[in-house]
Amino acid sequence: MVKSTLYLICSGILILSLSMLLLFSHFSQATGDTENLAGKRQLVSYLGLTDLSLCSEARYTRHPSQADLFSAFQDFPGSFEHFPTGSMISPSPAGFFSRVRVSSQSGSE
Amino acid sequence: MRRQLKILEYTLSSLLRRKYKSFSLIAVYAFTIAVLGSVLFLTQSLKSEATGSLVSAPEIVVQRVSAGRHDLVPIGYAEVISKFPGVKSVTPRVWGYYYDSLVKANLTLIGIGEYQEQLELLDGRLPIKPDECAIGMGIVNVFGPGKGDALVLENSASTSKTFKITGVFRAASNLLTNDLVVLPEAALRQFFAMDSTLATDLVVEVYNQREIKTLAKKIKYHLSDTRPITRDEILHTYETLFNWRSGMMLAVAVAALIAFCILAWDKATGITAEEKREIGVLKALGWETADVLTIKFWEGLVISLTSFLLGVIAAWIHVFVFSAPALTPLLKGWSVLFPAFQLSPVVDFYQLFVLAFLTIGPYLACTLIPAWKTATTDPEQVMRD
Incomplete structure (x- = not known):
């Protein structure tokens, strides 16, 4: 029964390690890194920031919540995607309400 | 309990007889889970960072x-x-x-x-x-x-x-x-x-x-x-940016899932001649089909659980200790000004559970089904084949 005992001990250590990491994450999330979070919120509020400064190569990846839909194509709809991060971050359609409507010859929409 | 321990002992001996295959399987399996876990942790952490700070936008x-x-x-x-x-x-x-x-x-x-x-x-x-x-x-x-x-x-x-x-x-x-x-x-x-x-x-x-x-x-x-x-x-933009359907997930996680599917498919479709002979011998010695299946269940569990634990721990260390060096180039693209950031550990237990369910479950099924097919065949026929 040596191997099974050894295996159970090793698995127990792994489960314990993972549980500790997850508990650490949970408590770190609960306390919310309060010191920096307050500072970050102050920054966002004062400067009126709307996006993370994550990918700065294109407008729509630097400010995904603010970019217009055409900026994904840069110059014209249907042109090839220029930037690698464009495949990670798509433009947000928030705030656009226009629609394409089709009107039949009888006049009803 | 004692019976299960003995079966586990036999399973471990059986796995150690094919130690190179077993260890390489655990390494590949753990790597796949580490890739999936890293994407999960990174996206969840970035999402939490964005929604935490941008509430005052x-x-x-x-x-x-x-x-x-x-x-x-x-x-x-x-x-x-x-x-x-x-x-x-x-x-x-x-x-x-x-x-x-x-x-x-x-x-x-x-x-x-x-x-x-x-x-x-x-x-x-x-x-x-x-x-x-x-x-x-x-x-x-x-x-x-x-x-x-x-x-x-x-x-x-x-x-x-x-x-x-x-x-x-x-x-x-x-x-x-x-x-x-x-x-x-x-x-x-x-x-x-x-x-x-x-x-x-x-x-x-x-x-x-x-x-x-x-x-x-x-x-x-x-x-x-x-x-x-x-x-x-x-806030919704950032919620959707890093969710299951985001580009990040599609680019990395789908590739890793496909690799996992190939691994599982290989396991499901082929049981080696050595494994067949082993099942045949056990059946000839008087083992029941249920006993053979219990061994195979333990075998699948030992490999998948060990890989899952190793993979998730490796992903956690990769993202929260080393700041995800393998994934940040994907986000960086051609950006020259890319922030050096230290993410706060944030784990979504639901997503982790889904990851466990999607990886451990299919692998166990892939181990049991071919073994069940072999175990229900006549032992003499199995050994002759």
């Missing part, structure tokens, strides 16, 4: 859309909006981008009003005079200036403008301020040669949070060429 940002593209908004719109009941204030903002062709870096230039506040995450102070600026850590790292140095930028008339650096944003705020250059609004307006009757966008503050959506609709109704973006929409 502007309540409504009003842009003007012309010919389907973002355009400068007339300041006169601010007067119209400020007359709507429930609007506390409307502030025209000036901000834009600056491209440095030598380093190929994009900077974000933001103008601030006369009201000054001491920011916790700013080392130094905000600019007051027209020839002063505050910069993000990314600019310090790429271009090398420090507090007290001068930043020289070329305006649209190709004239060099010198700005004295009065403050540098601390590294803790890198995910928000990495590429920022903060200037007094009047100086930035002059730098961009922007007409005094225009602004980049308008920030609307409201008295009652519950009226934000209604006011956004009202703005759109009265000023039809505008695009109001509410705070909820900004």
Whole structure:
């Protein structure tokens, strides 16, 4: 029964390690890194920031919540995607309400 | 219990007889889970970072859309909006981008009003005079200036403008301020040669949070060429940006899942001659089909559980200790100013459970089904084959 005992001990250590990491994450999330979070919120509020400064190569990846839909194509709809991060971050359609409507010859929409 | 321990003992001996195969299987399996886990942890952590900080983003940002593209908004719109009941204030903002062709870096230039506040995450102070600026850590790292140095930028008339650096944003705020250059609004307006009757966008503050959506609709109704973006929409953008269907997930996780499927398919379709012989011998010795299946269940569990635990721990260390060096190039793309960030550990237990369910479950099934097929065959026939 040596191997099974050894295996159970090793698995127990792994489960314990993972549980500790997850508990650490949970408590770190609960306390919310309060010191920096307050500072970050102050920054966002004062400067009126709307996006993370994550990918700065294109407008729509630097400010995904603010970019217009055409900026994904840069110059014209249907042109090839220029930037690698464009495949990670798509433009947000928030705030656009226009629609394409089709009107039949009888006049009803 | 004792019986199960003995079966586990036999299973481990059986796995150790094929130790190279078993260990390489655990390594590949754990690697696949580590890749999937890293994507999960990174996206969850970025999402939490964004939604945590951006809860104090502007309540409504009003842009003007012309010919389907973002355009400068007339300041006169601010007067119209400020007359709507429930609007506390409307502030025209000036901000834009600056491209440095030598380093190929994009900077974000933001103008601030006369009201000054001491920011916790700013080392130094905000600019007051027209020839002063505050910069993000990314600019310090790429271009090398420090507090007290001068930043020289070329305006649209190709004239060099010198700005004295009065403050540098601390590294803790890198995910928000990495590429920022903060200037007094009047100086930035002059730098961009922007007409005094225009602004980049308008920030609307409201008295009652519950009226934000209604006011956004009202703005759109009265000023039809505008695009109001509410705070909820900004937060929603980041919620959806890093979810299961995001590009990040599709690019990395799908590849890893396909690799896992190939691994599981290989296991499901083929049981080796050695394993068949082993099952045949056990059956000939009087083992029941249920006993053989129990062994195979333990075998699958030992491999998948060990791989899962190793993979998730490796993913946690990769993302939260080493800041995900294998995944950040995907986000970096061609960005020159990419923030060096240390993410706070955030784990979504539901997603972790789904990952466990999607990886351990199918693997166990793939181990049991071919073994069951062999175990139900006549042992003599199995050994002859």
